[in-house]
Amino acid sequence: MKNMEATHQMKATTISWTAVVAIFALAMLLALAGAGCDNQTAQEHQTEESTACSDHDDAAEGDHDAQEADDHEGHDHAAEGSHAAEEPDDHEGHDHGDHADEAGLSLSERDRRDAGIELATAGPGHLELNTRLLGEVCVNEERLAHVVPPIPGVVREVRARIGDEVRVGEILAVLASRELAEARSQYLGARGRRELAEIAHDREKEIWERGLLAEQDYLDAKQALLEADIEFQAAEQTLHALGVTEDELADLTGGHDAGALTRYELRAPIAGTVIELHLVLGETVGEDSDVLTLADLSTVWVDFDIPQADLDSIREGQTMTISASGIDVPEAIAVVDFVSPVVDEETRTALARVEMPNAGRHWRPGLFVTASVASEELEASVMIPRDAVQSIEGETVVFVPEGDAFESVPVVLGRSDRTHVEIEAGLGAGERYVVEGAFALKAEVVTSGLDTHAGHGH
Numbered sequence: 392m393k394n395m396e397a398t399h400q401m402k403a404t405t406i407s408w409t410a411v412v413a414i415f416a417l418a419m420l421l422a423l424a425g426a427g428c429d430n431q432t433a434q435e436h437q438t439e440e441s442t443a444c445s446d447h448d449d450a451a452e453g454d455h456d457a458q459e460a461d462d463h464e465g466h467d468h469a470a471e472g473s474h475a476a477e478e479p480d481d482h483e484g485h486d487h488g489d490h491a492d493e494a495g496l497s498l499s500e501r502d503r504r505d506a507g508i509e510l511a512t513a514g515p516g517h518l519e520l521n522t523r524l525l526g527e528v529c530v531n532e533e534r535l536a537h538v539v540p541p542i543p544g545v546v547r548e549v550r551a552r553i554g555d556e557v558r559v560g561e562i563l564a565v566l567a568s569r570e571l572a573e574a575r576s577q578y579l580g581a582r583g584r585r586e587l588a589e590i591a592h593d594r595e596k597e598i599w600e601r602g603l604l605a606e607q608d609y610l611d612a613k614q615a616l617l618e619a620d621i622e623f624q625a626a627e628q629t630l631h632a633l634g635v636t637e638d639e640l641a642d643l644t645g646g647h648d649a650g651a652l653t654r655y656e657l658r659a660p661i662a663g664t665v666i667e668l669h670l671v672l673g674e675t676v677g678e679d680s681d682v683l684t685l686a687d688l689s690t691v692w693v694d695f696d697i698p699q700a701d702l703d704s705i706r707e708g709q710t711m712t713i714s715a716s717g718i719d720v721p722e723a724i725a726v727v728d729f730v731s732p733v734v735d736e737e738t739r740t741a742l743a744r745v746e747m748p749n750a751g752r753h754w755r756p757g758l759f760v761t762a763s764v765a766s767e768e769l770e771a772s773v774m775i776p777r778d779a780v781q782s783i784e785g786e787t788v789v790f791v792p793e794g795d796a797f798e799s800v801p802v803v804l805g806r807s808d809r810t811h812v813e814i815e816a817g818l819g820a821g822e823r824y825v826v827e828g829a830f831a832l833k834a835e836v837v838t839s840g841l842d843t844h845a846g847h848g849h
Contacts, residue, residue: 496835497796508828510792514820516774519808520767522704524743526695526713528758531746534687536661541633543677544568544655549670551683557659563683564657564670571633572652575643578626581619588612588619634658663687666756686756691749693725695762696740704766705730705743711764712809713747720753727764763809771806771813772820779826780804780812781833789818790825790832797825797832 498506544566551563595612598604630640633655667684676682693713697705707727714722731742745762747754754760780802781788788799802817818824825832 506828506831510823511826513773513818513822515772518769518771519765521763522701522766524695524762526693526760528754528756529692529694530686530756531690531692536685537681538683540676542568542570545675546670546672551665553668555665559662561659562656566655567653568655571655574629575652581623581626585619585623588616592616691754693745695743697743711762713760713762715760773814774811777812779829781829790829
């Protein structure tokens with residue numbers, strides 16, 4: 392028993408010493424490990440310091456190199472930017488073919504050709520001062536016909552319309568007239584009596600020539616023929632006055648029905664255009680009814696009212712240029728045919744009239760026109776065409792060449808006629824100017840936003 396307890400005690404003691412030894416060994420190992428870690432940490436710290444120093448030197452050197460590179464690159468970029476800023480302007484000017492600088496408005500050769508720019512030299516010339524008159528186109532009343540039925544009747548047909556061109560003798564309308572029927576009946580009766588009187592006259596003459604008839608009987612027959620002939624001629628002339636033609640008389644026989652005897656054909660007395668029509672089917676028209684108006688519009692009159700101040704400027708035989716604004720009608724040249732010798736008491740104007748051809752029917756009656764009459768001729772020291780003068784921002788200018796560019800030069804205008812204008816200041820005799828294409832230059836100035844005085848130092 393004691394031995395067993397002693398054995399257990401010895402085992403416990405052995406285990407205790409083993410544990411102590413193990414703990415001691417572990418402590419030694421931990422101590423050795425800590426020392427190695429410190430050495431490694433110190434070494435690593437030394438390495439980090441060395442690396443940091445190296446990085447600082449490299450960074451400093453890099454910053455210096457970067458600064459030099461940036462300075463050099465910035466200088467290059469600035470130079471390149473300045474050069475690039477100049478190139479677009481040159482390129483843009485090359486693309487557009489024109490530019491504005493202190494020398495004026497410059498255009499390429501192609502743009503000049505496209506604009507039709509032509510130059511001329513300013514110089515003296517003659518100006519024809521004109522008097523302007525307002526007038527109205529009128530129907531030529533010498534070629535006007537008011538168609539009026541010579542007898543009363545009822546309208547049965549209307550064959551004409553407003554604007555129709557008709558020929559002489561063309562049927563315009565058909566009427567039914569009782570008076571015409573009576574006139575035709577009288578004509579037929581007179582024609583029959585004349586034929587009988589002529590037969591009796593010829594028979595009496597033959598018997599008288601044989602000596603079988605007294606002369607008085609022959610003379611009575613001759614007198615009866617004469618009276619029948621007068622009656623017949625009167626009836627025939629009555630129908631002619633009513634518009635019945637010879638052919639219609641030849642076709643007229645006693646076998647016609649009443650409808651044919653009353654038929655009256657209203658015919659055109661002249662060739663012309665129907666400008667008025669007052670005919671309605673079924674209405675009764677009389678001898679005082681102006682049912683239709685024809686006008687020969689191959690010629691027209693133009694009437695002008697001349698104010699008192701211009702009476703001395705307008706004379707018969709003068710040539711005037713007539714135009715109408717707002718419609719596509721070419722100008723016409725006409726001669727003054729008539730100037731009224733009296734002045735209207737109300738308007739204080741005198742009538743002037745011209746007659747002019749109207750083959751194309753462009754000059755319609757009622758159209759208002761303007762006439763220009765040359766009244767005086769003057770000398771101008773400097774004159775240019777009106778189209779060469781342009782207005783920009785309320786200023787009157789003329790374009791002049793200046794090297795390869797064009798300037799807009801302000802000018803003072805004087806007297807003018809239909810085609811030219813006098814230059815009182817701004818452009819002298821012998822100076823070159825743009826005579827064709829000035830409007831294109833004006834458009835270029837306006838669209839490009841240039842100053843009106845660009846290029847001439849104002």
